[in-house]
Structures are given as C-alpha cells and as structure tokens.
Amino acid sequence: MTVLEAEDIGVSFGGLTALQGVSFRVQAGEIFAIIGPNGAGKTTLFNIISGIYVPLAGRVRLIGEDVTAFEPHLLARRGLSRTFQNLQVFFRMTAAENVMVGRHLHERRNVIAHLFTLPSVLRQNRATRQRAEELLAFVGLADLADRAAGALPYGALKRLEIARALATEPKVLLLDEPAAGCNPVETEEVDAVIRRIAEQGIAVVLVEHDMRMVMQISSRIHVLDQGRTLTEGTAAQVRTHPDVIAVYLGTQGTEAARAHG
C-alpha cells in the first residue's frame, strides 16, 4: 500500500532551485532511502513533506489524502513524523520527557483537568512515562531516561529523536541522517532499530550518507543531485547506474568504495 506520495515537487530559495520535478512513492513497511551529495536537496525535501516548507510546485499525499502545505502538527495527526539532521532536541527536558512530548497526540488534552491535576491526569502521566521508557529501551537508551537531554552524547540524541518520533505512532517516519556522528557499533544499532521499525509496518524514508548502511537495509533508493532525480531503484540497480557513479559516487571515492565493498 502506498502511504506517502510526492509528485513533481519543486522549490527554490531566491533564485536557487533547490528541488525540481521530484516524484516518488513509498509503501508501508519498506525502507526507502533518499541519497545524494551534500546540498542535493534531501533535507529540503523532508522539510516540504513534513510541512515546514511550502513547495512552489507539486503535491504531497499521505495515505491517499492530499496534504500539501499542511501544518506539521496536522501531519503528525495523520501519521507522519520525522527526525532532524541538525538536532531539534528539547535540551532542558530529560530524555524520558522528550519522548513523553511525542505522546502528546495520544494524551487527553483537557486543560481544565491539567490545571487541577485530576486523578485521570496522574494515571495518564504514568502511562505516558511507561510508554516513553519502552521506546527508550527500544532504541537502546533505557539507562538514560532521567538524564537531562542536554547532557547526552550526540549519538544518543540521534536515537532519542527516533524514540520521540516513534512515540507519535507514525505510519510514515522520515529519518534525516540517523547514523551521523555514530561510531560503528552505534551505527549497527541504529541499523537494527530501523529494520525493526519497518517490520512493524511503518514506512521509513531514510536520508543517510553511510552508503554501506543504505545499501544493506533499503528496499529502494532514490538518488538526488542538485535538486533533481537522477534515478531510483534497488541497491544493485543504483550502485551500477553510470550517472550515479559519475555524479555522486564518483565524486566521493570513499563512499563509492564502501558501497561496492
């Protein structure tokens, strides 16, 4: 089932065409990678899909509904969540509280009850906290639940963002470079976490520079270069595509070597 569809997406920033004519479809439960050299427009594409930017052209459809330029919180309600390349962590809250914010849409939001802490609010807080702990355990951060997010290492924060996004119970999850700044052991862990997320039927759209990881776990790969689609296909197809080798992998020898290795 197609859960996310981008059609002919275009956007420009003061003369610079950041994206043009980008289209793709993502199925439930698949890991769909978007790769491309720095500045290709991957993060911009995520910003458009998640409602942070408004596209100049094109449509975004989420589970059959046209959601182009919807506000992010309305998209979250419809099952879209994401993480950020440049971290957007709630630094003054604990790790558990960060994830608890992700439960917002699944909590009763009756302010009057909150003002007087009715027993239902206490019960709900406990349930939210418990779910947050489960999600932290899922990404391997169980021990850090009560640590201030501001005091956590970079790799942990990347996974904290994943746990927080999962707390919204998304149907589509956008991950922007989840393994950036992770050591090889952590990268393996992130790799495993992403697979388990997809196994739950969640569509994962993955932007990642670690080619080894991308080639291993993605069902399909969409290649961007300078805001345009270069090609799309399986790891084997993309890896051997002459344009990809020339424009993307060719310019970044180490990544090409790793991809082939």
Add this chain to the structure above:
Amino acid sequence: MRRFAASPYGVVVLIAVLVAALPAVLPTTFYVRIAALVFIFALAVVGLNLLMGFAGQVSLGHAGFFGIGAYAVAIGPTHLGIPSWAAFVIGVALAALIAFLVGRPILRLKGHYLAVATLGLGILIAMVMTNEAAWTGGPDGMPVPRLELFGWRVRGPVTWYWVSGITLVIGAWIAANLIASPTGRAFRAIHDSETAARVLGVDVARYKLLAFVLSAAYAAVAGAYLALFDGLVTPDSAGFLRSIEFVTMAVLGGLGSIFGSVVGAMILTVLPQVLTVFHDYEHIALGAIMIVFMIFLRAGIVPSLLTFLRRSS
C-alpha cells in the same frame, strides 16, 4: 531536601509553610503589609513565569492585564453598581479575553519583535486608563471601594496578608499542576524547539495563546488584589515600569522556577524598602545589586543556587 525544593509540588508546600509561619516573625503591621505586597506581586510573576520561563515567550506588557484587574474593581462598583466580587470576576475574564484576542496575531512574532509588540499592548492599555478620565479618574487615578463578602469587610494588612498568601499558594499549586501535565510538557517543548514540537503534533499557536491567556489572568487577579488592598488605583499600576518590574522579578528569581518567582517578587519589593537607608543613592544601590545578581547567578537566584547545591553535594 534538594529534590524536594526542585520538584514543583515541594515548592508549593514551601510557599504554604512560608505563608503560615511568616506572621510569627513579622514585628509590625508595616511588615505584614509588605509581605502581602510580595504575595500579590509574586502571584503575577508566577503567571508571567508560565509564559516566559516555561513556554519561552516574552511579554513586556503584562502590567496592562494587571491594570485591567485593578480598574475593574474600581470602575465596576463606582460607575456600574456591580458588587466588587463580581467586578473582580469580570475583570479577570476581560483580561483573559483581551489576551485571547490580541494574543493570536501577536504571538506569531518571535523574540525581540514579540517583546516590542507586547510592550505596545501594555502602553496602549495604560493610555486608555489615563485618557478615559470620566471613567478612570485620569492620571490621578480613582478610589477603590472596599471588598465586602457576605457582610465580611475585607480590609487591613493582616486580612490581605492571608487572602493574598492563600491565593499565592493556590496559584503556585495550579502552576505546578500544569507544568507536570501534557500542557506543561508542550509549553517546555515549544521553549526548546518549536519545530520539533510542531512535528510531534503540538499545536504551537494554541499553546502559546493558552500560556498568554493564563498569565494574563494571573496578572489580573493580582492587579485586582492590589487595588482592593490599597483602596486606590492609578494608571501607574498598568504602566510600562510595572511591566518591566514583573519581567525583572521573573528573571532575577529564575525563569522556569515557581519559587524563583516568589523570591524575585520578594527581593524587588523588600530591597527598595531596605535601601531607603542610602537616601539619594537608593536607586543606584538597587541597580548595582541587580547587576551583581545577574552576573553571578545568571540562571536566576533559585535555579543557580539549586545548581550550586547539587554540585557541592
């Protein structure tokens, strides 16, 4: 003890104990009067702290809402024949309503722009109070009839000490409740990253507005209390300086700390009284003390001291 002081409910108990115990050590009604003023200002600052310290949105116009509460209990009984208690309720509701209507467009602004817009709002409200002399008595202000509840005349420093002290405890308790709820988490999330909050489903505009309306209601309650206590209200109560004073109290005591709001209100109310011994240099001394506080306790007095205690244990 540390954990107790850091938890929002520990703070509520602390404030309650303070209110209950203080009269035993206050020598004269002069001091009781000052304590009542501290509680009244602290109430406004606790509300402002919800907006600034938790939701992370500045307001340099909160005295406007304070003034609306104050003038409601003056104008209602004097010109409209409404009993004081009803005028009080109407004043608080009116402040909340104005915050709701003005908040929508204003809270789209961020940082300095929001600061200037709220400043403008405060000045506007104070101007209305100064200019509508037929209703407000103009720059000289107007007398406020005493509050009477079921035949009980609420007057005098001791009575107002208890009324404002108990209200402060309730206000702090409500704030603590809110902070520990999904609403409070949404406030704090917005403070740290609006983008992340939006992506997680938080309706940022709605929660900013909620914080603004709530803080306006706190300010209006405090304003009405001060007017009823003083028996007089002037446009100064809604003025620019008072707005700055509230922000200073919140920042000095510690943004994001309820007890900090009480400490901030206490220092800025008590210190000028103490510093009168310096006669002509009173304001210079006050300014210097504030600068020193902010340099050495830059997170505000209470949060900085808590961090210090944590480090040293």
